[in-house]
Amino acid sequence: MVSTLLTLAAGAAGAVLATLLGVPAPFLTGPALTVTLLALGGVPVTMPARLRDACFVAIGVNMGAGVTPEAVATAARWPLSLALLAVVVLAILLFGARLLERLFGFDRMSALLTATPGHLSYVLSLSTDVRADLPRVTMIQTLRVLSLTLVVPFVAPLLGEGDLPLLPPGPAPMTLVVLVPLVAAAVLTGLAFQRLRVPAALLLGGMAVSGLGHATGTIEGTMPAWASIPAFTVMGTLIGTRFAGITPRMVWQALGASSLLTLFAAAISLAAAALVAQVLGLPMLTALIAFAPGGLETMMAMSLLLDADPAYVAAHHIFRLLVLTVALPIIVARTRALMEQR
Numbered sequence: 001m002v003s004t005l006l007t008l009a010a011g012a013a014g015a016v017l018a019t020l021l022g023v024p025a026p027f028l029t030g031p032a033l034t035v036t037l038l039a040l041g042g043v044p045v046t047m048p049a050r051l052r053d054a055c056f057v058a059i060g061v062n063m064g065a066g067v068t069p070e071a072v073a074t075a076a077r078w079p080l081s082l083a084l085l086a087v088v089v090l091a092i093l094l095f096g097a098r099l100l101e102r103l104f105g106f107d108r109m110s111a112l113l114t115a116t117p118g119h120l121s122y123v124l125s126l127s128t129d130v131r132a133d134l135p136r137v138t139m140i141q142t143l144r145v146l147s148l149t150l151v152v153p154f155v156a157p158l159l160g161e162g163d164l165p166l167l168p169p170g171p172a173p174m175t176l177v178v179l180v181p182l183v184a185a186a187v188l189t190g191l192a193f194q195r196l197r198v199p200a201a202l203l204l205g206g207m208a209v210s211g212l213g214h215a216t217g218t219i220e221g222t223m224p225a226w227a228s229i230p231a232f233t234v235m236g237t238l239i240g241t242r243f244a245g246i247t248p249r250m251v252w253q254a255l256g257a258s259s260l261l262t263l264f265a266a267a268i269s270l271a272a273a274a275l276v277a278q279v280l281g282l283p284m285l286t287a288l289i290a291f292a293p294g295g296l297e298t299m300m301a302m303s304l305l306l307d308a309d310p311a312y313v314a315a316h317h318i319f320r321l322l323v324l325t326v327a328l329p330i331i332v333a334r335t336r337a338l339m340e341q342r
Helices: 002-020 026-040 049-064 069-104 108-115 120-127 134-159 176-195 201-215 225-241 248-280 284-291 296-305 310-341
Strands: none
Touching: 002 026, 002 225, 026 134, 026 225, 026 296, 049 176, 049 201, 049 225, 049 296, 049 310, 069 108, 069 248, 069 284, 069 310, 108 134, 108 248, 108 310, 134 225, 134 248, 134 284, 134 296, 176 201, 201 310, 225 296, 248 284, 284 296, 284 310, 296 310
């Protein structure tokens, strides 16, 4: 209990400090950095599962508020963008693995799982069934998520139109009369998604219910700031808790491979996002967040904080996970067969 309170206090302090310093997306970046530093210093950091789940539901409902009829009308332009995303995902996976093999001496299986752009829980479940360096895979994947969380908000103003607001302007917040039954329906939908093994089930459940209501005009308004700001802060804190049990030496040993892999993935994603933005006439910021190979929940939260189209971003990150879900077992099986032949 004490470690949980300390973790949440550190996350809140990080959010306040980042806000005072004018850091972009302060409610994500501030807590992520402060809690990470605590974890690396050996301080126990924990996050209750129920609080984490409540955060996911709140962010999902908030994202659904951005699924307006106008946003849905642009979906006809997405198939080309999704096809390019599939190419980008496979390029990062295959070429990134080769880089890790040749420059850092990774074995082929560990390189493949380390280079996978996202779907961390799925990657770790696969790595337990094959011969792979699990601690190394986990460390570099976690560093990748943290790096993108901290870097994307600083790159965003360079691609947008000047400074970014702390929270994007939007419609008036929903009243409790609307919000309470909406959240209840979101939780039930999220639990149903969990039974179906849908990734980020509670977040997507919240987005599905809220998005349907807002797209049809049945519901209007956004998540109140008193609920959305704590949710973003918890999300940032959650990222930091992934470094529990990690020492600075372990980070230092993984930093080179992680930096190269993150830069490689970011460069390919940025090029693809620029192409999509140019061809389809989309905002560069929206395309960048959609193509960034970060954690699904983190990038969805980022789309809200940086005022990107949440429907477009969500569709692309869900599609990225679907591509990995189908392609990765096939590639892993083929790689294992080749390794056994040697």
